[in-house]
Amino acid sequence: DGGITQSPKYLFRKEGQNVTLSCEQNLNHDAMYWYRQDPGQGLRLIYYSQIVNDFQKGDIAEGYSVSREKKESFPLTVTSAQKNPTAFYLCASSTPVVGGYTFGSGTRLTVV
Amino acid sequence: RKEVEQDPGPFNVPEGATVAFNCTYSNSASQSFFWYRQDCRKEPKLLMSVYSSGNEDGRFTAQLNRASQYISLLIRDSKLSDSATYLCVVRDGGATNKLIFGTGTLLAVQP
Numbered sequence: 620d621g622g623i624t625q626s627p628k629y630l631f632r633k634e635g636q637n638v639t640l641s642c643e644q645n646l647n648h649d650a651m652y653w654y655r656q657d658p659g660q661g662l663r664l665i666y667y668s669q670i671v672n673d674f675q676k677g678d679i680a681e682g683y684s685v686s687r688e689k690k691e692s693f694p695l696t697v698t699s700a701q702k703n704p705t706a707f708y709l710c711a712s713s714t715p716v717v718g719g720y721t722f723g724s725g726t727r728l729t730v731v
Numbered sequence: 732r733k734e735v736e737q738d739p740g741p742f743n744v745p746e747g748a749t750v751a752f753n754c755t756y757s758n759s760a761s762q763s764f765f766w767y768r769q770d771c772r773k774e775p776k777l778l779m780s781v782y783s784s785g786n787e788d789g790r791f792t793a794q795l796n797r798a799s800q801y802i803s804l805l806i807r808d809s810k811l812s813d814s815a816t817y818l819c820v821v822r823d824g825g826a827t828n829k830l831i832f833g834t835g836t837l838l839a840v841q842p
Binding site (some may be wrong): 650652654659660661662664667669677707709713719720721722723724725727 | 735739765767772773774775776777780818820828829830832833834835
């Protein structure tokens, strides 16, 4: 079945560490997105990529980095520069023209 | 002003009730509109797209008023399983295909 897989489901990070969240899709979608969701808040866009080897900053990119070396993969690195990284991270993909997004099941990151 | 605004609720309704959610958006150039459903601690899932003429899917009816920049979702005969957060979503008017999400309206259907 086609879909988006995010891993791990839960991640614990020590302060000062970088961590990488995985996102893989087999839907043949060109566009991929990373969102962050905090309790009581909406989804906020971190980074997005509309095509391989290209990506743009979203609204809250500071402290995060991404790569898009393959169409199927869009990993997100949460760096030590991100001061408040505890959140629910959602990856999504879409076709470039119309329709909504398909989301992965998310990664819940906690700083310990 | 937020790009997409929703009443956060919660809306507490009995089973069988009809409930309506409203949403306003700020960018008049927006072209596509959606309602997503998000269960607690889960990812959002597309509930339905919203078309200019209004559209219905079973117990769910979506309406769009472009002049007022207003979107609505009506749920008839509420079920316990409808309890979730409903997200109003608007595609931005530019070339990036980005979706802008509202903060969601929480619905709790009571037995």
